[in-house]
Amino acid sequence: xxxxxxxxxxxxxxxxxxxxxxxxxxxxxxxxxxxxxxxxxxxxxxxxxxxxxxxxxxxxxxxxxxxxxxxxxxxxxxxxxxxxxxxxxxxxxxxxxxxxxxxxxxxxxxxxxxxxxxxxxxxxxxxxxxxxxxxxxxxxxxxxxxxxxxxxxxxxxxxxxxxxxxxxxxxxxxxxxxxxxxxxxxxxxxxxxxxxxxxxxxxxxxxxxxxxxxxxxxxxxxxxxxxxxxxxxxxxxxxxxxxxxxxxxxxxxxxxxxxxxxxxx
Ligand SMILES: C[S@@+](CC[C@H](N)C(=O)[O-])C[C@H]1O[C@@H](n2cnc3c(N)ncnc32)[C@H](O)[C@@H]1O
Numbered sequence: 001x002x003x004x005x006x007x008x009x010x011x012x013x014x015x016x017x018x019x020x021x022x023x024x025x026x027x028x029x030x031x032x033x034x035x036x037x038x039x040x041x042x043x044x045x046x047x048x049x050x051x052x053x054x055x056x057x058x059x060x061x062x063x064x065x066x067x068x069x070x071x072x073x074x075x076x077x078x079x080x081x082x083x084x085x086x087x088x089x090x091x092x093x094x095x096x097x098x099x100x101x102x103x104x105x106x107x108x109x110x111x112x113x114x115x116x117x118x119x120x121x122x123x124x125x126x127x128x129x130x131x132x133x134x135x136x137x138x139x140x141x142x143x144x145x146x147x148x149x150x151x152x153x154x155x156x157x158x159x160x161x162x163x164x165x166x167x168x169x170x171x172x173x174x175x176x177x178x179x180x181x182x183x184x185x186x187x188x189x190x191x192x193x194x195x196x197x198x199x200x201x202x203x204x205x206x207x208x209x210x211x212x213x214x215x216x217x218x219x220x221x222x223x224x225x226x227x228x229x230x231x232x233x234x235x236x237x238x239x240x241x242x243x244x245x246x247x248x249x250x251x252x253x254x255x256x257x258x259x260x261x262x263x264x265x
Contacts, residue, residue, distance in 0.1 A: 005106060005108065005109070007046075007047065008215070008216065009215045009216025009217075010050070010053070010054050010057060010214045010215045010216055011046075011047065011049070011050035011053060011057070011080045011082060012050065012053045012054070012057030012060070012061065012080040012214070013057070013214045013215065013216040013217040014206050014209055014214070014217040014222065014251075014255055015176065015178065015206060015216065015217060015220075015222030015224075016080075016216075017060060017061075017064075017069065017251060017254075018204045018206055018222060018224045018251065018259070019083070019145075019147070019174065019176045019222075019224045020069055020072070020083060020086050021064075021067060021068070021069045021204075021247050021251070022174060022204060022224050022226055022244065022247075023083060023086055023087055023090070023143070023145065023174060024067070024068035024069040024071070024072040024086055024087070024089075024090040025067070025068045025069075025090075025240060025243050025244055025247060026143065026172060026174070026226065026240065027040070027068065027072075027086075027087050027090040027091050027098065027143070028068045028071075028090050028091070028093070028094045029236075029237075029239065029240040029243070030142060030143070030172070030230075031090075031091050031094050031095075031096035032094055033234065033236050034142075035096075036096065037091060037096045037097040037098060037099060038087065038091055038096065038098045038099070038142045038143060039098070039099045039101070039140075039141045039142045039143070040084070040087040040088075040098050040099070040100050040101070040141065040142065040143045040144075040145070041100075041101045041102075041121055041134065041139065041141045041143070041144045041145075042083050042084050042087075042100065042101070042102045042103070042121070042144075042145045042147070043102075043103045043104075043121060043126070043128075043131035043132075043133075043134045043144075043145075043146070044103075044104060044131045044145065044146065044147040044148050045082070045083070045084055045102035045103060045104045045109065045110065045113045045118070046082050046083065046104065046109060046113075046147070047082050047109060047112060047113075048081070048082055048084065048085060048112055048113050048115075048116035048118070049079045049080060049081045049082055049085065049116070050079070050080045050082075051078060051079050051080075052077065052078055052079065053076070053079065053080035054213070054214055056212060056213060056214050057076075057080055057214060058076045058077050058080075060254050061073045061076040061080070062076050063250075063254055064250065064254075067243075067246075067247055067250065068090050068093070068243075069086070069090075071089065071090060071093035072085075072086040072087075072089040072090040072093065073086070073089070074089065083145055083147065084100045084102050084113060084116075084118045085100075085116070085118070087100055087143070088100050088118075099119070100118045100119065101118075101119050101120070101121035101141075102114075102118045102119070102120065102121055103120065103121040103126075103128045103131060104128070104131070105128060105129045105130075105131065110128070121134075123137050123139045124137065125137040125138075126139070131146070131148065132146070132148070132156060132159075132160045132163075134146075135160065135163040135164045135166070135167045135173075136163050140170070140171070141171045142171055142172060143171060143172045143173075143174065144167065144171055144172070144173055144174070145174045145176070146160070146164055146173065146174070146175045146176070147174075147175075147176045149178070150178040150180070150220055152177065152178070153177060153178070153179060153180075153186050153187070153189070153190050154186050157177075157189070157190055157193055158189070158193065161175075161193045161194070161197050161198070162193075162197050164197075164227075165197035165198055165227065168198075168201075168227040168228055168229070169229050170229075171228070172226065172227070172228035172230065172231075173225075173226070173227050173228065174224060174225070174226050175224070175225040175227075176222070176223075176224055177190065177222070177223045177224075177225065178220035178221075178222055179220060179221045179222075179223060180219070180220055180221075182221060194225070198225060198227050199264070200227070200231075200232055200264040201225045201226060201227040201264060202225070202226045202227070202231060202241070202244065202261070202262065202263045202264055203223055203224065203225050203226070203260075203261070203262050204223070204224045204244065204247075204248055204259060204260070204261045204262075205221065205222070205223045205259065205260045205261075205262075206221065206222045206223075206251075206255070206257075206259055207221055207257055207258070208220065208221055209255060209257060231264075232264070241263045244261055244263075245261050245263075247261075248260065248261035
């Protein structure tokens with residue numbers, strides 16, 4: 001397998017456990033309620049896995065028994081899987097499968113993802129160098145993850161959030177946001193964009209953690225936003241909501257800090 005640029009964070013950090021927990025729970029809920037395989041697109045695919053994960057990540061994952069992410073990380077001592085494999089493992093654990101289409105502007109990262117068994121995302125109007133371009137295409141999928149680095153709020157959010165909101169009327173959108181300071185102009189700009197374009201989105205929020213030795217969880221507040229017309233229209237979504245409430249309670253225990261889950265307006 002080719003080796004991509006080293007990451008500036010440890011895979012499986014607190015923000016990852018929020019994001020990956022939501023992806024895994026949504027996938028299992030979706031596969032069960034629709035009784036079919038899920039199509040997941042990940043234009044910011046990252047790495048297929050970290051091998052081995054840092055020991056605290058292994059301990060945290062092992063404590064998640066009963067949640068979908070536990071099933072999606074079958075080898076927590078050896079490997080922490082990234083988003084594409086998590087969705088696939090979560091779907092398989094409930095007897096379905098996932099068609100996982102990935103991309104990344106880092107060509108080495110992309111090659112490692114493909115070599116790990118995932119499929120390349122190609123679509124008219126989609127530019128792999130600009131993963132955000134996926135939300136302005138008419139691609140059909142069940143779930144898309146928008147998962148860039150921290151500059152997103154400053155640079156791209158005003159343009160991308162309205163397009164992502166539009167895409168969420170035909171497929172579920174998960175957006176991962178790193179927020180340096182929710183009280184500064186950039187942080188407040190994000191709050192305004194959210195209430196204008198995603199008034200009914202579900203969110204899970206993690207404050208900055210005190211230094212734990214896991215890289216990537218002490219500098220930014222992390223928020224994961226989930227939006228899908230299914231969540232508001234499908235009465236069965238109450239089951240997913242209850243599971244995510246429990247998951248946030250579990251993460252509150254695991255991190256020793258309050259993880260806030262909100263199911264829309
Ligand atoms: C946080 S990592 C993705 C992690 C992965 N989605 C997961 O959850 O396991 C972000 C990835 O997005 C890629 N990336 C950042 N900005 C991008 C852009 N504008 N277009 C395409 N890829 C981008 C980076 O190369 C990096 O590999």
